[in-house]
Amino acid sequence: MKKLRKLYERLTEGTLFLCGNITGIAILLIVLFLFREGIGFFGRNSVEEGYVLALNRKNPVNKLSSREIKDIFDAEITNWEEVDGLDREIVLFRLNDITNYVTEEELGEEFEHIPECIAKIIHDHPDMIAFFPKAYLTENFSEKVLQVERIGLLEFFGGDEWMPTATPSAQFGILSLIMGTLWVSFGAILIALPLGIGVAIYLAEVANKRFRNFLKPVIELLAGIPSVVYGFFGLVVLVPFVQKTFNLPIGETGLSGSIILAIMALPTIITIAEDAMRTTPLAMKEASLALGATRWQTVYKVVLPYSSSGIMAAAILGIGRAIGETMAVLMVTGNAAIIPHSLLEPLRTIPATIAAELGEAPKHSTHYQALFLLGVILFIITLIINISVEFVKRKRV
């Protein structure tokens, strides 16, 4: 009998050990996958797979950055001189422009002459830059294929234009996204943290027992509401309200995003902080009161310092929720990937970006990898916050 029990215990131990390890490994693998896909991004250039840019053979320019390409095709750069070339006006060519140069008959019945036509067109126009599918590149292309610079770190982190679907050169500058994320998150924290801790103090120290027993479960319930519901509420109630109050053209702003996030983070912050505060030993509070302190003095001199690590845990979880929230924010902030100058403008956050675009990005394209990289950045931001809070916690003790 005993042997059987021992065997059973061993088996349970082994299973749990295995499960624990598998879980850990799984998490690790997910993170590694994230990083691998993300880091791969920096090896790519911004021109879409399967397309090329070509120049006339005689054009001294060999390489262009993605920004320069974009500016050229947006007609912001009009002279080759601006990109270290000759002082000649740039001539743009896209595939649709082909009919400006050749007739339909020359293209052929089934457009089989396109490659030769393109090659000839480029040859005839020394100042031309052409953008067309790679498939139309002739076998012995006599002109120059442009090298596009790889996307660098500075361009990625410092660029302020996020246009992953632009042609010919997509823009992957995430500054606006980072700013958007940070603005909304900090706005949310600014609202939620003081309010959350204040309510927690009220529940833990001031409210009478019946009221607390009623309110606490209600708040805990709120913590479980799916974020889409909050987003819906935000869209239908909050956004018009903000629009009216601040007299804005549209109500979808960073402020709305912050408020919604704050509302979502509040239940978490309140319940955890309140639990932490209730663990303050009664003896300690009595000691303070017995020395002549008022109830409020006891709260901020004894209860808060004692439960500070719990309050910080509440803060991290609340912040974590705020930063990682996707749907609700997406619905309410207006989705504008521009650097915000105030909270009363639309903006877009990193999670929202990932959620909105991942479905559309072709698998393993540059865009796809850029989104993964965004995920990595989000992961790192959260990691930094958690580590620094751990650090602060250690220091206090």
Add this chain to the structure above:
Amino acid sequence: MLQLELELNDLKNQVLAMWQLVYSQLEKSKNAYLTMSRDLAFEVMSMERKVDAFELLIDQMCEQLLALKHPVAIDLRFILSSLKINGNLERIGDLAHGIARLVFELTHTQFDPMTAKSMRIEEMFDETLEMLLLVKNAFKKEDNKNVAAVLSKDDILDTIDKEAFFQISSKTGQLQDEMQQSLLIFNIIRKLERIGDHCSNIAEEITFYIEAVVLKHGGNN
């Protein structure tokens, strides 16, 4: 110093004060006998009340110390021996009082130096006083090195006491006054012998207190 130590010191001082009183009672009764002085005898007798008061006080102090302080080890032995020494001192005082009373009632008789010398009464007085002083100092200094001396002095007293009996019975053909004086000497000697016994008891108590060794009735080792 601990509160307990303070109170134990108080007790000790009271016991020593009582000791002082009893010693002077005995000394004075010796002088009363030697001078057959009625006044001195009366002085000794009137000290009796004070001695009794001391006994009551020390009893009460010991009771309270035991009830309130729960002493252990040497403190407990100290209090127990103080209690017993208290009793012994009171009896010694009683006996000294008795000697004085005997003298007081016979001051119409004459001091008989010859009989006094042959019965060694003065020597006995001195030995007894010395015993009392030795044990007092032993108690005061918590040093029982003189216990043996005290116990052997008791032997001397026993000897004198035994001889006194024979001496007395050999005295015939005396006048009544002379007889009374002789009997006085005899009675005093008996009392002094018992004082000596009490001093020996005290010496044994002190040994118990200081070394936790029981000497009386053959001891516990």
Add this chain to the structure above:
Amino acid sequence: MINVENINFYYGKFHALQNISMGMEANTITALIGPSGCGKSTFLRLFNRMNDLIPDTTLTGTVSIGGVDIYQKNVLVDDLRKRVGMVFQKPNPFPKSIFENVAYGMRVNGMNNKKIIAEKVEQALKHAALWDEVKDKLKKSAFAISGGQQQRLCIARALAVEPDILLMDEPASALDPISTSKIEELMFQLKEDYTIVIVTHNMQQAARVSDHTAYFYMGELIEYGETKKIFTNPDKKSTQNYVTGRFG
């Protein structure tokens, strides 16, 4: 100095203290003894109104300190608690440094003159016989010292506000014998400047330390008198049964 008349105290419907009247003189140590649950802690907490923190309690009768009824409407509880200090059963220092623990009471009262605070902290620690042991580590956490030292720290903390009365609720019950005897010695010295009321379930401690003893049983005051008397020849048989250990 302290006087109670016809005190009745209820926790809800439970009649915790029944018709108690007694008085305590200044600069004495009074011990409250009795079996668990007899109401002695409740009684003690009347004097600094700590029972106010418990909901649904009722008090009838008068409790006066220095002739003033402390349950009158116009009495400020915070001020009362500065005059009547309390030391609890388990040492409960704040999670702050030793210095800050002792200074807490003063800071809470609005004092912030650094020099005066430092002086009073030193005074209080000396008064509690702890100064020599901690003077080099005033900035260390209060949890870095032993249990006995922590309890003396709590005493210093209570003394720092310079109360008139010190209430001690089983102050040594969580401590080892040596710390206990240190605290008992301390009480003899404190007696000169404070009036002390101590609750203890340890009769021997009550006998060692107090001038007067009150024996409580089931919410009633059975006997109150000089400690000498209670432990040598109490009036009531029930008291005698309790102190001799024949009780229950």
